Amino acid sequence: MPIMDPMSTRGPTLGSFVAVLVALAVFASCASWQTAARTEQWTLYAERALTSEETRQYVQSIEPARAAVADALGPFESRVSLYVWEDGDAGPVARSSSAQLNEGGTGAVQEVPGIGPARVRAFHARTKTFFGPSSGIYLGAPETGTAAHELVHARIAEENLNLPLWLEEGLANVLGDGYQEGERWVVDGLSCWPLRELTEARITDAEFVRLLALSAEDSSDVRENVLAHFVGWAIVFDLYRESGKLDWRAWVERYGRGIDPSEARMRMQRTLTPAALESWLERLKDAQPAVRVATAKGLWKLRSLIAVEALLDAIEREKDPLARVAFAINLLASAGEMRLPENLQRRMWRQAWPTLRRAELDDPREQKAIEELFATFRWGSRSNPRAPLEALRRFWAE
Numbered sequence: 044m045p046i047m048d049p050m051s052t053r054g055p056t057l058g059s060f061v062a063v064l065v066a067l068a069v070f071a072s073c074a075s076w077q078t079a080a081r082t083e084q085w086t087l088y089a090e091r092a093l094t095s096e097e098t099r100q101y102v103q104s105i106e107p108a109r110a111a112v113a114d115a116l117g118p119f120e121s122r123v124s125l126y127v128w129e130d131g132d133a134g135p136v137a138r139s140s141s142a143q144l145n146e147g148g149t150g151a152v153q154e155v156p157g158i159g160p161a162r163v164r165a166f167h168a169r170t171k172t173f174f175g176p177s178s179g180i181y182l183g184a185p186e187t188g189t190a191a192h193e194l195v196h197a198r199i200a201e202e203n204l205n206l207p208l209w210l211e212e213g214l215a216n217v218l219g220d221g222y223q224e225g226e227r228w229v230v231d232g233l234s235c236w237p238l239r240e241l242t243e244a245r246i247t248d249a250e251f252v253r254l255l256a257l258s259a260e261d262s263s264d265v266r267e268n269v270l271a272h273f274v275g276w277a278i279v280f281d282l283y284r285e286s287g288k289l290d291w292r293a294w295v296e297r298y299g300r301g302i303d304p305s306e307a308r309m310r311m312q313r314t315l316t317p318a319a320l321e322s323w324l325e326r327l328k329d330a331q332p333a334v335r336v337a338t339a340k341g342l343w344k345l346r347s348l349i350a351v352e353a354l355l356d357a358i359e360r361e362k363d364p365l366a367r368v369a370f371a372i373n374l375l376a377s378a379g380e381m382r383l384p385e386n387l388q389r390r391m392w393r394q395a396w397p398t399l400r401r402a403e404l405d406d407p408r409e410q411k412a413i414e415e416l417f418a419t420f421r422w423g424s425r426s427n428p429r430a431p432l433e434a435l436r437r438f439w440a441e
């Protein structure tokens with residue numbers, strides 16, 4: 044079940060805490076879950092009848108995520124239960140060690156001290172007591188990356204592993220980062236929110252040692268929990284770059300009982316160097332367009348000139364129309380995050396304008412969104428790019 048600490052003086056108020064305990068008790072005894080979709084590999088439950096469009100969206104995000112996680116971590120031994128989670132109360136769930144948080148946004152938002160607002164998107168429950176939600180994955184939205192992240196927890200629970208939190212979350216974050224091409228989840232692994240935050244964060248040695256020692260079973264405050272996700276990603280990303288593959292069994296063997304803090308620090312620092320980013324950005328030249336898009340997606344979060352210049356070089360040589368759209372959107376989003384030097388701004392507009400104007404996307408809703416997005420950048424336009432960008436999430440959201 045989600046890890047909670049009722050004695051904590053931080054985080055949500057006692058009132059909301061009690062409310063969620065009640066909600067969880069209702070979860071446990073609740074007979075109202077209905078089967079929304081079922082395959083040989085997983086079942087999706089919801090508390091209300093989903094529309095066929097909602098069901099389609101969930102199925103199309105869960106199945107590619109399941110396939111990618113099984114591919115990386117081995118096939119699932121039994122059918123996975125997933126629940127459409129519309130409860131929306133973030134507080135205590137956010138402190139569940141397996142909760143997946145995303146930066147900002149709307150919905151169940153939680154303030155993370157020193158980091159800013161975060162939103163709980165999903166969580167995985169390993170039920171140990173009667174008073175817990177049924178074990179499985181609780182999804183707040185049909186998002187493939189989120190589903191992949193939580194499926195990593197489900198797969199590790201199947202193996203009965205009790206890993207350090209950093210290792211489990213690191214694996215989940217790497218596999219949860221990617222781009223969906225049709226039915227395929229193309230894993231990238233460069234997770235831009237933790238990269239940016241860790242570059243700025245000051246983590247003392249004492250705090251670092253404490254983060255490394257957390258297990259998925261421990262309760263921790265929100266900041267610790269979020270930092271353990273970040274640090275775990277940075278260490279696993281370094282291991283991933285070093286081995287050139289997701290050699291998770293070897294890592295579990297080596298670090299399943301802990302990691303030497305100086306090695307952990309060294310690996311994290313290596314992930315945070317500009318050289319690591321530069322070498323990863325070489326993937327913008329990969330032969331597969333989906334890998335190029337997966338690399339570009341989310342780079343705007345870094346507020347990094349290295350990333351912007353790499354995107355500009357990439358869009359200037361890109362022939363694939365879909366990849367061009369993805370690069371243009373991430374460039375525009377970068378310009379919204381930071382002040383670009385004038386020469387880079389000029390280069391950006393020279394590429395972004397014609398790309399948006401000529402874009403032809405298969406999905407009519409995305410096509411409409413891109414036309415609206417183009418219109419918002421017209422001289423004198425008063426429309427807001429937020430709505431069209433929302434419809435184009437798969438190109439930039441991470």
Ligand SMILES: [Zn+2]
Nearest residue numbers: 141142143215
């Ligand atoms: Zn997680």
